[in-house]
Amino acid sequence: GESVGLHLPTLSVQEGDNSIINCAYSNSASDYFIWYKQESGKGPQFIIDIRSNMDKRQGQRVTVLLNKTVKHLSLQIAATQPGDSAVYFCAEWFPGGGNKLTFGTGTQLKVEL
Amino acid sequence: EPEVTQTPSHQVTQMGQEVILRCVPISNHLYFYWYRQILGQKVEFLVSFYNNEISEKSEIFDDQFSVERPDGSNFTLKIRSTKLEDSAMYFCASSVSSGSPGEQFFGPGTRLTVL
Numbered sequence: 001g002e003s004v005g006l007h008l009p010t011l012s013v014q015e016g017d018n019s020i021i022n023c024a025y026s027n028s029a030s031d032y033f034i035w036y037k038q039e040s041g042k043g044p045q046f047i048i049d050i051r052s053n054m055d056k057r058q059g060q061r062v063t064v065l066l067n068k069t070v071k072h073l074s075l076q077i078a079a080t081q082p083g084d085s086a087v088y089f090c091a092e093w094f095p096g097g098g099n100k101l102t103f104g105t106g107t108q109l110k111v112e113l
Numbered sequence: 114e115p116e117v118t119q120t121p122s123h124q125v126t127q128m129g130q131e132v133i134l135r136c137v138p139i140s141n142h143l144y145f146y147w148y149r150q151i152l153g154q155k156v157e158f159l160v161s162f163y164n165n166e167i168s169e170k171s172e173i174f175d176d177q178f179s180v181e182r183p184d185g186s187n188f189t190l191k192i193r194s195t196k197l198e199d200s201a202m203y204f205c206a207s208s209v210s211s212g213s214p215g216e217q218f219f220g221p222g223t224r225l226t227v228l
Contacts, residue, residue, distance in 0.1 A: 008153065036219075041221075041222075042221055042222070043117075043204050043206075043219035043220050043221050043222050044156060044204070044219045045219070046216075046217070046218070089155065089156060091156075097169060098161045098168045098169020098170075099144055099146070099161050099163075099168065099169065099208070099217075100146070100158040100161055100169050100171070101148075101156075101158060101217060102158065103148075103155045103156040103157070103158075104155060105154075105155050106155055
């Protein structure tokens with residue numbers, strides 16, 4: 001399982017660079033994965049999702065990659081902007097789980113000007 | 114754009130007191146959830162609710178917690194006797210269906226502080 005602590009992993013990038021945020025998940029039965037963005041003082045906001053029968057999905061400036069062999073998920077943000085600064089969480093969902101989402105620890109993304 | 118709303122934004126209470134956190138889910142949504150987030154930690158599932166009954170609950174959701182949909186619009190979380198460790202952000206979420214979990218929309222949260 002993932003460790004939980006008071007200090008989030010932090011990724012600092014320059015404005016305009018690409019960002020890659022990684023996540024390890026634990027449940028091999030998980031069928032659906034979602035990336036959420038959480039800005040300070042706000043609730044999680046849906047970014048992009050991917051089903052377990054896919055290995056890549058693209059959105060606007062974001063791409064999610066799924067590697068089921070090693071149970072790894074990544075979020076790529078192209079041309080990172082100051083407004084992208086937030087905490088990013090991956091979440092997993094599996095059938096029969098009462099529709100609950102299981103969230104990862106989160107990564108703090110800081111965009112430097 | 115429809116959104117989930119929560120009140121109050123911040124609740125301060127004494128240990129042992131009862132609190133009720135309120136949520137108004139998106140109007141055509143059928144599934145409702147409560148999550149909590151202790152400061153600096155990950156978001157944790159508490160309970161899911163559908164058709165006026167609990168469909169799943171976590172180990173955190175013990176006998177001190179209860180949920181209710183008292184009318185057609187509100188969804189509440191009650192903590193009967195608060196403990197210091199209940200201090201956290203509590204998020205309400207809702208979704209149209211259970212087939213697409215990515216469609217869970219979260220509210221802005223209620224910060225609960227137990228003194």
